[in-house]
Amino acid sequence: MPESDVEDLLRRLAPQVLGAVVRRYGHFDTAEDATQEALIAAATQWPGDGIPDHPRGWLITVASRRLTDLLRADQARRRREDTVARWVLPEHWLAPAADTAPADGDDTLILLFMCCHPAVSPASQIALTLRAVGGLSTAEIARAFLVPETTMTRRISRAKQQIKDSAVPFGMPAASERAGRLAAVLHVLYLIFSEGYASTSGPRLHRTELAAEAIRLTRIVHRLLPEDGEVTGLIALMLLTDARRPARTGRAGELIPMAEQDRSRWDKAQITEGVALVTSALARGPAGPYQLQAAIAAVHDEAPTADSTDWPQILALYEVLMQLSDNPVVKLNHAVAAAMVRGPRAGLDLLAGLDADQRMTAGHQLPAVRAHLLEMAGEHDAARDAYLAAAARTTNLPQQRYLHARAARLSDG
Amino acid sequence: MKYMILVYGSQQDYDSMAGRATDGRPAWSAEDFAALGAFMESFSKDLAESGELVDTRGLTAPVHARRIQLRNDVPVVTDGPYAESQEVLAGYWIVECDSFDRATEIAARLTRIPGLDHHRESFRGREVIDVRPIADSRADLDG
Numbered sequence: 001m002p003e004s005d006v007e008d009l010l011r012r013l014a015p016q017v018l019g020a021v022v023r024r025y026g027h028f029d030t031a032e033d034a035t036q037e038a039l040i041a042a043a044t045q046w047p048g049d050g051i052p053d054h055p056r057g058w059l060i061t062v063a064s065r066r067l068t069d070l071l072r073a074d075q076a077r078r079r080r081e082d083t084v085a086r087w088v089l090p091e092h093w094l095a096p097a098a099d100t101a102p103a104d105g106d107d108t109l110i111l112l113f114m115c116c117h118p119a120v121s122p123a124s125q126i127a128l129t130l131r132a133v134g135g136l137s138t139a140e141i142a143r144a145f146l147v148p149e150t151t152m153t154r155r156i157s158r159a160k161q162q163i164k165d166s167a168v169p170f171g172m173p174a175a176s177e178r179a180g181r182l183a184a185v186l187h188v189l190y191l192i193f194s195e196g197y198a199s200t201s202g203p204r205l206h207r208t209e210l211a212a213e214a215i216r217l218t219r220i221v222h223r224l225l226p227e228d229g230e231v232t233g234l235i236a237l238m239l240l241t242d243a244r245r246p247a248r249t250g251r252a253g254e255l256i257p258m259a260e261q262d263r264s265r266w267d268k269a270q271i272t273e274g275v276a277l278v279t280s281a282l283a284r285g286p287a288g289p290y291q292l293q294a295a296i297a298a299v300h301d302e303a304p305t306a307d308s309t310d311w312p313q314i315l316a317l318y319e320v321l322m323q324l325s326d327n328p329v330v331k332l333n334h335a336v337a338a339a340m341v342r343g344p345r346a347g348l349d350l351l352a353g354l355d356a357d358q359r360m361t362a363g364h365q366l367p368a369v370r371a372h373l374l375e376m377a378g379e380h381d382a383a384r385d386a387y388l389a390a391a392a393r394t395t396n397l398p399q400q401r402y403l404h405a406r407a408a409r410l411s412d413g
Numbered sequence: 414m415k416y417m418i419l420v421y422g423s424q425q426d427y428d429s430m431a432g433r434a435t436d437g438r439p440a441w442s443a444e445d446f447a448a449l450g451a452f453m454e455s456f457s458k459d460l461a462e463s464g465e466l467v468d469t470r471g472l473t474a475p476v477h478a479r480r481i482q483l484r485n486d487v488p489v490v491t492d493g494p495y496a497e498s499q500e501v502l503a504g505y506w507i508v509e510c511d512s513f514d515r516a517t518e519i520a521a522r523l524t525r526i527p528g529l530d531h532h533r534e535s536f537r538g539r540e541v542i543d544v545r546p547i548a549d550s551r552a553d554l555d556g
Contacts, residue, residue, distance in 0.1 A: 025477050027492070065431075071476045072424065075493040089481065089488040 006046045009055060010039050011216075014135025017059040019107020021067060022170050028114065029160035030070050031063070032132050038063035039135060090167045108133060109224050112217075113173055115159070116184045119166040124159035125188045126195075131156055134213050144210050145195070182225075186234050186290065189218045193238050197245070211242055232281035233291030239274035240297035243267040255402040259306040271301045292321040296333075311340040328357045332369055344377035364394035368403060375410065384410040415467060415509050415547040416516035420523065422503035424495065427474040435497070452526055460508060460519065471504035500541070513546060520544045 018035040022028050038059045052058040115129040127145075130136045136144075142152035173181045196210025218235045225231050247261035278294040281287070287295070296317045303309040318334035331354055339347025351370050360366045371386035387407035391400045425435045430449075434440040441449075460466035478501070480494035495501055510516050520542050548554050 025473075026479070068431075068474050068476055071493060072428070072474070075476055076497065086489050086491050089490055094488065 003043075003047045006043060006051065009051065010042055010059075011135040013056050013059055014039060015108040015111050015133045015220075016056060016106070017063055018132055019111055020056075020060050021063050022111075023107060025064065025067055026170070027067065027071065028170065029157075029164050030074065031067050032160060034067035034070055035059075035063045036131070036137065037066045040137075087167055090169075093167075093169060106220075106224055108220055110170060110172060112185045112221065113181050114163055114168060114170070116181070116188045117163055117166060117168055118181075118184065119162045119168075120159045121162075122188070122191070124155050124162070125184075126191055127152060127155045128159040128163075129188055129217070130192065130213065134217060136213070182228070183230075185221065186218075186230060189214050189221070190234060190238075190290075192217070193241075197241060211238070211245070214238060215242065227284075229281045229284055230288040230290045232277050233288060233294045236274045236277035236281065236294035237290050237297055239270045239277070240294055240301050243270035243274065243301060249398065253398055254405070255398050257402075258300065261306075263304065266301065271298075274298060275302065287320070289321060289324050292317055292324070296321075309340070311337055315341050328354055328360045329365065331357075332360075332365055336369060336373070339373050339376065344373045347373045348377065362393070364390040364392075364399065364403070366390075367393065371403075371406065375406075380410045414512070414516075415507055415549070416513065417545045417547055418506040418508065418516065418520045418523070419502055419543040419545065420504050421500040421541055422475075423500050424475045424497045426503070427476075431474075449526060456522060457506070460506070465508045465510045465515075465519070467507040467509050469504070469506040472502060475499070475501050507547065513544070516544050516546075 014035065017038065018032060021031045021035060025031060041062055042055070042059060046052075046055075111133050112129065115132050116125045120128065127141055130141045130144075131138065138152050138156060139149050141156075142149040145152065172178065193211050193214035196212070196214060215235070215238050218231070218238060222228075222231050222235045243266050244258065244261065246267060247263065247265040248256060250256055274294065275298045278291060278298050281291050282295060296314055299310050299314050299317070315334070315337040318330065318337050321330050322334055331350070335347045335350035335354075338350055339345075348370065351366065351373070354360050354366055367386045367390035371383045371390060374380075374383035374386055384407045387403045387410070391403035391407070394400055394403070425438055428435050428440075429438045430441050430446060432440045432443075432446070457466060457469050460469075475495045476493050478492075478494060480491045481488055482491070483489070506519075508516055508519055510519065523542050524540060
């Protein structure tokens with residue numbers, strides 16, 4: 001049995017095993033450690049010994065035994081310290097449940113809701129989701145986020161403590177809060193994807209595993225909630241964006257803007273799937289932000305050349321999107337679309353409205369877009385200054401190299 | 414008439430059965446543990462065949478218990494409320510038979526668990542098995 005097959009199987013089973021153990025014994029925090037240890041034991045033994053007849057049952061048994069050991073040690077230690085683990089029963093546990101989810105459902109969704117609980121900080125939500133639902137080890141997550149393993153360990157234990165303190169019961173959130181909680185889950189999955197697709201720091205854009213992992217997890221959510229338009233929109237958005245990845249960097253790892261990408265290198269299968277998904281979602285009802293962003297990505301992906309891009313359509317979609325969200329990046333992209341339809345001046349005028357936005361002043365995006373539009377308008381000196389200003393504001397080396405190259409090209413001309 | 418047969422064990426007993434020695438308590442060997450399993454299986458099978466078995470269950474290790482108690486009128490949960498050596502309910506049989514004496518006869522067979530011979534010392538003075546008549550209705554309790 002090749003190791004990669006074992007790994008795929010383990011990653012798929014990880015949330016099911018954790019779900020089964022927590023459902024049975026509680027102790028989400030300790031059960032998560034026990035499940036990790038069971039996964040490690042399997043990863044060590046199975047490639048040599050073969051996969052057991054009932055791999056899921058094997059993992060649940062090993063994880064449950066390990067949980068017993070960990071709890072036993074923990075309780076013995078606590079007793080020596082003369083403190084006993086006590087927690088006040090939350091008020092809502094005393095009333096009948098508002099609605100009861102079927103117990104035989106897939107626990108992956110419940111785990112996602114737990115990991116993305118509002119009591120947990122966003123950075124910890126991401127880390128815990130990758131570990132508890134994605135089945136990644138702390139070391140792997142630390143590597144993907146370019147932080148020391150000890151930092152990631154602390155981030156994960158803090159998240160687990162926050163969940164423990166919140167005494168959130170193991171079950172689906174009440175119907176009244178489910179939409180908001182699902183939005184938080186989708187946001188975390190989107191952040192994981194973005195982190196992999198456009199890493200915010202570091203020398204190489206090689207963290208594509210994170211994008212692949214985000215797609216894998218979002219596919220699971222989509223399988224569990226096939227009727228949810230925003231889940232469908234998010235998976236479509238990821239596929240349509242990720243489809244361009246092969247053409248996004250050159251031989252030396254340099255960034256290539258979409259207009260200059262070799263479109264024959266785009267992943268056609270992913271585009272076909274993404275377009276079908278977003279089309280089906282849009283047909284079902286009012287479109288949410290992920291569906292609109294997916295629709296925009298689809299318009300880009302379906303254009304055979306950059307010049308044949310349907311910019312009026314993209315501009316119209318951004319205008320709908322701006323009504324739904326106050327995101328400055330959306331406004332930035334709207335300005336680009338406006339420039340492509342009505343000329344660079346129209347875009348530059350819209351950018352002026354973003355200068356005062358606190359959320360934009362630290363990043364490189366605003367000066368980078370301004371530089372492009374100034375270049376389109378033929379204002380080369382101003383464009384060069386803007387490219388250099390943008391380069392100074394990013395820590396990502398490929399992005400810096402791209403921006404410096406654009407600036408240099410204008411100096412040469 | 415229904416009776417409940419109750420057996421007890423501490424976290425330390427669970428540990429030694431799981432193959433881990435604790436203070437003064439040796440771990441059970443694989444043979445002893447297998448013999449215990451075989452004994453329990455045939456014990457319950459005999460009861461099922463005679464039609465006297467209603468239900469039987471073993472409980473998981475005491476470390477997994479939760480206790481709820483009121484403290485200043487607030488319900489508080491304690492995880493793992495037992496001391497390691499504290500004897501707590503470990504399993505039960507519910508039998509339906511003709512008399513209390515017959516239920517007692519059934520329960521007495523449990524003192525002949527084979528592996529216990531090797532662990533006589535650690536169980537000395539603690540081999541307790543209870544038999545309790547189950548109330549058939551509220552009327553039984555009111556009486």
